[in-house]
Amino acid sequence: MCLAIPTQIKTIGDNGIATVELGGVERQISLIMTPDAKLGDYVLVHTGYAISLMDLEEAQASLEVFAELAAIQEAMEAEEAARIGDPSGAAAA
Secondary structure (H helix, E strand, O other): OOOOEEEEEEEEOOOOEEEEEEOOEEEEEEOOOOOOOOOOOEEEEEOOEEEEEEOHHHHHHHHHHHHHHHHHHHHHHHHHHHHHHOOOOOOOO
């Protein structure tokens, strides 16, 4: 199973390398598999390659799910930290 992340193309160089932003960090990705991609398009990125184009609604829905998963992960980590820090083993309320 692979995980691909939706992101928006910020710039495209003459060499088919695009700049995108993932979680506040700029990354360089290859557009070799998505030659029709244009500036502002959303693409699905896996291992440094844009593997498909996405429409805006699909990208937003995916990004919302990723945000929900991140919030759940953060809550679980906070709960685990509270449990470990509590000698009785009870989770903090």
